[in-house]
Amino acid sequence: MKESFDTAMKRQDHSRSEALFAEACKYIPGGVNSPVRAFKSVGMSPIYIDHGIGGHLIDVDGNEYIDVVSSWGPHILGHAHPEIISAVQETAKKGTSFGACIPMEVEMAKTIQDFFPTMEMVRMVNSGTEATMSAVRLARGYTERPLIIKFDGCYHGHSDAFLVQAGSGVQTFSSVQNNGVTQSAVSETLIAHFNDLTSVEQLFEEHPGQIACVILEPVMGNMGVILPEEGFLEGLRRITEREGALLIFDEVITGFRLSRGGAQEHYKIRPDLTCLGKIIGGGLPVGAFGGKREIMEHLSPQGAVYQAGTLSGNPLALSAGLAMLHLLAKPETYPQLQQNSDYFAKGVKALIEPYKEQVTYNVSGSLSTLFFNKAEVKDAQSSRRSDTELYARYFRGMLAEGIYIAPSQFEATFVSAAHTKSDLARTHEAMQKVLSTLFAE
Numbered sequence: 494m495k496e497s498f499d500t501a502m503k504r505q506d507h508s509r510s511e512a513l514f515a516e517a518c519k520y521i522p523g524g525v526n527s528p529v530r531a532f533k534s535v536g537m538s539p540i541y542i543d544h545g546i547g548g549h550l551i552d553v554d555g556n557e558y559i560d561v562v563s564s565w566g567p568h569i570l571g572h573a574h575p576e577i578i579s580a581v582q583e584t585a586k587k588g589t590s591f592g593a594c595i596p597m598e599v600e601m602a603k604t605i606q607d608f609f610p611t612m613e614m615v616r617m618v619n620s621g622t623e624a625t626m627s628a629v630r631l632a633r634g635y636t637e638r639p640l641i642i643k644f645d646g647c648y649h650g651h652s653d654a655f656l657v658q659a660g661s662g663v664q665t666f667s668s669v670q671n672n673g674v675t676q677s678a679v680s681e682t683l684i685a686h687f688n689d690l691t692s693v694e695q696l697f698e699e700h701p702g703q704i705a706c707v708i709l710e711p712v713m714g715n716m717g718v719i720l721p722e723e724g725f726l727e728g729l730r731r732i733t734e735r736e737g738a739l740l741i742f743d744e745v746i747t748g749f750r751l752s753r754g755g756a757q758e759h760y761k762i763r764p765d766l767t768c769l770g771k772i773i774g775g776g777l778p779v780g781a782f783g784g785k786r787e788i789m790e791h792l793s794p795q796g797a798v799y800q801a802g803t804l805s806g807n808p809l810a811l812s813a814g815l816a817m818l819h820l821l822a823k824p825e826t827y828p829q830l831q832q833n834s835d836y837f838a839k840g841v842k843a844l845i846e847p848y849k850e851q852v853t854y855n856v857s858g859s860l861s862t863l864f865f866n867k868a869e870v871k872d873a874q875s876s877r878r879s880d881t882e883l884y885a886r887y888f889r890g891m892l893a894e895g896i897y898i899a900p901s902q903f904e905a906t907f908v909s910a911a912h913t914k915s916d917l918a919r920t921h922e923a924m925q926k927v928l929s930t931l932f933a934e
């Protein structure tokens with residue numbers, strides 16, 4: 494008799510995770526410190542991780558998974574990379590924070606500029622949220638204009654101005670959207686549609702001389718992966734230049750991933766400001782924003798736009814980040830990542846061939862999403878039409894097969910350079926098995 498997913502799940506013991514989650518729910522809202530960690534939308538309680546190694550995670554019940562979430566992006570070289578771990582250990586011996594200048598700050602700024610030549614000046618922060626929030630404040634201060642344009646479905650962290658039509662957890666748990674965010678906090682955020690330059694032109698026509706910046710994920714990763722159509726990013730560059738507005742690339746996911754120099758190198762577009770996060774911290778809490786010198790010089794204490802942080806440029810975080818960037822600078826790293834990404838995508842394309850009418854696969858390098866969606870996914874609206882119920886069953890099936898994918902349809906799959914060919918082949922086999930069961934019913 495055909496085994497249902499839920500029967501299969503029972504063979505994996507999750508009792509310790511379940512007990513921890515029950516306890517967590519008494520003390521932590523929803524049991525989690527970030528909504529995307531909840532398995533609520535896939536009908537389960539979350540697994541608790543004991544440790545990670547390379548492309549694998551081991552939970553507290555001793556189950557081992559091939560991990561294609563990679564902490565939502567940072568672990569492009571896998572978990573517990575020995576050079577990153579030892580860099581943090583060595584730095585920790587000298588102290589964890591000084592709230593004063595350290596040599597690594599200079600090295601970090603120079604290293605970032607080496608990867609991202611458009612970032613002539615850089616400021617370090619502690620998260621992607623801080624990077625985008627600060628970049629937008631700077632854009633407003635520099636242009637002396639109040640309005641910003643963001644795209645439906647793009648996620649730029651959780652600061653108020655961005656919590657409108659946002660992707661990631663905001664989309665997954667959409668019932669919570671806007672609660673606690675005042676109308677005035679989002680009244681200066683205008684919404685355009687991805688891959689639709691007309692929607693951008695219209696906003697500029699309606700608000701002449703009022704728009705400070707256009708901010709976007711150059712490849713969307715937070716409504717699942719959605720690629721820019723040819724000419725879209727070029728069009729945004731042209732329009733913003735003409736209108737005297739800044740173009741801000743939120744490369745928190747795409748930075749150091751789509752290529753050494755992120756989406757801007759891949760698509761050959763020079764944004765005015767860039768936001769980084771995730772990979773740049775090597776798994777510690779780090780973000781950065783930077784861009785043209787002339788704009789960055791408006792930041793305090795040089796200029797009037799205030800931005801600060803007690804732990805910004807923290808020694809532990811910078812040592813992990815620098816170790817990561819030194820590893821990424823090695824000539825073999827990106828070819829290895831490319832090879833893994835190509836192998837993975839090729840296998841997925843072949844195995845979904847029989848289900849072409851039921852699923853859509855979007856891929857950009859090591860980022861990809863399998864949408865349970867009959868139609869092409871090219872913006873937030875088309876992504877929202879995906880079958881999240883089917884995705885939930887797919888997720889549970891994959892987990893039972895030992896593959897840890899994102900617990901939401903509206904996220905990306907992250908292939909790392911640490912995944913072995915056998916990890917990726919096992920992921921293919923699991924996908925094939927789960928999809929065939931799912932669509933045979």
Ligand SMILES: *Cc1c(COP(=O)(O)O)cnc(C)c1O
Binds near residue numbers: 746
């Ligand atoms: C994750 C993410 C952020 C927010 O970063 P945090 O470190 O979670 O605050 C911002 N922008 C994009 C594109 C992201 O994926």
